[in-house]
Amino acid sequence: DWTPAAFVQETVARIKEQVGNKRVVMALSGGVDSTVAAELIHKAIGQNLYCVFVDNGLLRKDEFETVLDSYKHMGLNVKGVNARQLFYNELQGVSDPEKKRKIIGRLFIEVFQHEAEQLTDIAFLGQGTIYPDVIESVSVNGPSVTIKSHHNVGGLPEKMNMSLVEPLRFLFKDEVRRVGREIGISELFLGRHPFPGPGLAIRILGDITPEKVTMLQEADAIYIEGLREAGLYDKVWQAGTILLPVQSVGVMGDERTYEFTVALRAVTSTDGMTADWAHLPYEFLAKMSNEIINRVKGINRVVYDISSKPPATIEWE
Numbered sequence: 001d002w003t004p005a006a007f008v009q010e011t012v013a014r015i016k017e018q019v020g021n022k023r024v025v026m027a028l029s030g031g032v033d034s035t036v037a038a039e040l041i042h043k044a045i046g047q048n049l050y051c052v053f054v055d056n057g058l059l060r061k062d063e064f065e066t067v068l069d070s071y072k073h074m075g076l077n078v079k080g081v082n083a084r085q086l087f088y089n090e091l092q093g094v095s096d097p098e099k100k101r102k103i104i105g106r107l108f109i110e111v112f113q114h115e116a117e118q119l120t121d122i123a124f125l126g127q128g129t130i131y132p133d134v135i136e137s138v139s140v141n142g143p144s145v146t147i148k149s150h151h152n153v154g155g156l157p158e159k160m161n162m163s164l165v166e167p168l169r170f171l172f173k174d175e176v177r178r179v180g181r182e183i184g185i186s187e188l189f190l191g192r193h194p195f196p197g198p199g200l201a202i203r204i205l206g207d208i209t210p211e212k213v214t215m216l217q218e219a220d221a222i223y224i225e226g227l228r229e230a231g232l233y234d235k236v237w238q239a240g241t242i243l244l245p246v247q248s249v250g251v252m253g254d255e256r257t258y259e260f261t262v263a264l265r266a267v268t269s270t271d272g273m274t275a276d277w278a279h280l281p282y283e284f285l286a287k288m289s290n291e292i293i294n295r296v297k298g299i300n301r302v303v304y305d306i307s308s309k310p311p312a313t314i315e316w317e
């Protein structure tokens with residue numbers, strides 16, 4: 001019978017054997033998978049694990065600072081890299097979702113590779129790949145159809161010419177969470193909603209500017225905080241806000257406004273492959289709408305997305 005305790009014991013022993021006295025480099029994302037994988041590798045080889053956490057300027061509000069801090073508290077050997085400007089520069093004027101993904105994927109590899117090259121004697125690349133990633137990279141992103149090119153699988157290993165350490169390769173998400181709990185990883189990581197690699201770039205429809213990112217970060221923070229306060233965060237699979245490339249007329253005081261619209265999204269799901277829109281209480285939606293419109297400059301309208309997957313997808317891009 002599979003138990004988290006036995007899995008941890010075996011996996012740590014296996015990593016020790018595989019890696020020996022060599023060094024491992026690994027990119028952290030702030031998500032459950034890379035965090036649990038890093039902790040397992042850290043348990044096995046300690047300070048011979050070197051982690052890199054990249055700020056692409058497309059994370060949630062304050063996410064980079066908060067998460068980097070947590071990593072340091074966990075004792076991980078981690079370097080935070082501020083690459084915001086690089087990402088904003090390269091994304092300037094780009095509206096096509098797949099182009100955004102490709103640019104972000106390429107820049108991420110470039111930044112990570114540059115960091116890895118500063119380290120000496122690195123023999124292994126650590127990754128938080130889980131079983132569904134392995135399957136999905138075959139079925140969804142296979143040679144025949146690409147619905148959305150999820151860039152967190154593949155790309156790195158071939159380019160970096162290193163052997164892989166992938167402690168979670170045969171686990172499902174709920175097993176990863178159980179392992180994380182077993183090794184004492186904070187619920188802050190374990191209970192976190194999935195968040196796409198390209199981040200807010202694919203939640204800003206159309207072109208991306210630092211101002212739009214800030215606007216969306218503010219709206220998103222109000223929504224996520226609101227979900228937590230209302231006890232709804234753990235009841236949905238994923239939630240977020242989308243900045244629409246639409247301006248509409250509103251009235252504030254006795255001023256006419258002409259500002260942006262934010263869409264709120266929340267879905268229930270078991271694996272992200274199919275999803276239903278979450279039936280959030282009207283009172284909650286009303287509160288979120290008021291708070292966002294009152295507090296976020298540049299937004300004068302809030303809508304709620306009532307589409308399920310399929311035929312819609314969870315993200316809008």
Ligand code: XMP
Pocket residue numbers: 101148149150151152194195196197198238272273309312313314315316317
């Ligand atoms: P969709 O929009 O395809 O999303 O229904 C399914 C799940 O995948 C996440 N997602 C991504 N994750 N890179 C990622 O790492 C991506 O490019 C990407 N696109 C979508 C999405 O947030 C949801 O959890």
